[in-house]
Amino acid sequence: MSKHPSRTVYCQNAIPWLKEHAPLEGCSVVTSMPDISGLSHLSLDEWKEWFVEAALLCLEATPDDGVTIFYQTDIKVDGTWVDKGYLCHRAAERSGAHMLWHKIVCRKPIDTPSFGRPGYTHLLCYSRGVRDRVEQSYADVFSTQGEMTWSRAMGRASCEFACKYILSHTKTRTVVDPFCGYGTMLAVANERGLDAIGVEMGKKRAQKARTLFFNEEREPSESRASSTLVAADD
Numbered sequence: 001m002s003k004h005p006s007r008t009v010y011c012q013n014a015i016p017w018l019k020e021h022a023p024l025e026g027c028s029v030v031t032s033m034p035d036i037s038g039l040s041h042l043s044l045d046e047w048k049e050w051f052v053e054a055a056l057l058c059l060e061a062t063p064d065d066g067v068t069i070f071y072q073t074d075i076k077v078d079g080t081w082v083d084k085g086y087l088c089h090r091a092a093e094r095s096g097a098h099m100l101w102h103k104i105v106c107r108k109p110i111d112t113p114s115f116g117r118p119g120y121t122h123l124l125c126y127s128r129g130v131r132d133r134v135e136q137s138y139a140d141v142f143s144t145q146g147e148m149t150w151s152r153a154m155g156r157a158s159c160e161f162a163c164k165y166i167l168s169h170t171k172t173r174t175v176v177d178p179f180c181g182y183g184t185m186l187a188v189a190n191e192r193g194l195d196a197i198g199v200e201m202g203k204k205r206a207q208k209a210r211t212l213f214f215n216e217e218r219e220p221s222e223s224r225a226s227s228t229l230v231a232a233d234d
């Protein structure tokens with residue numbers, strides 16, 4: 001594992017990026033794909049199709065010895081439920097990957113009524129080659145998301161868990177987040193000694209993803225990953 005883990009953030013569309021860079025040798029993919037609210041030019045059916053295709057590209061880009069982890073929160077549209085876990089399963093079946101686990105991350109205390117968005121998030125893990133091991137078992141329900149860098153962020157506690165799992169169950173030592181937003185996953189991966197690659201279409205978010213660090217109090221030489229922002233034209 002590198003002493004000074006690296007971070008590269010590509011400011012570009014993840015769809016062609018994933019096609020171009022697959023297979024991501026030595027990498028696991030951990031991401032939270034955009035909701036319909038972030039792709040408002042699409043109809044619900046078009047977004048569902050886009051979502052499954054994007055999930056499929058993430059799964060196909062992950063090498064057999066890596067894992068693909070999705071952090072997704074369901075939505076309600078016109079009084080009907082859209083289960084993003086189901087959409088991920090559809091992509092996984094097409095890719096030939098098996099589900100290793102399905103965790104529930106509480107966004108609100110249990111028994112709290114909710115209407116539009118559920119009180120939980122799905123944390124889903126798939127792989128073609130990796131298998132879960134009995135000697136290392138973890139909770140199925142996480143009581144908290146942990147720190148959130150913004151409203152659409154991956155909860156930091158889930159990022160921590162994803163890193164722990166990757167380190168204990170795979171030989172991959174680079175985490176790729178193709179929809180990295182502010183870079184929560186990248187920052188946590190670097191903190192855990194893993195190299196990180198992010199892709200983000202929004203310029204400001206990509207810039208933020210390059211510079212996000214949680215443990216500012218540590219000596220820069222110990223905590224700072226070497227960090228690169230690659231513009232879309234590069």
Ligand SMILES: C[S@@+](CC[C@H](N)C(=O)[O-])C[C@H]1O[C@@H](n2cnc3c(N)ncnc32)[C@H](O)[C@@H]1O
Pocket residue numbers: 012013014015031032033034035038149152153154178179180181182183184185199200201202205
């Ligand atoms: C759910 S958010 C990810 C949040 C991120 N995990 C974090 O903790 O900040 C989805 C991100 O995907 C980005 N996005 C949407 N479409 C994209 C695309 N085609 N390629 C790359 N990024 C995209 C959005 O700008 C948004 O920042």
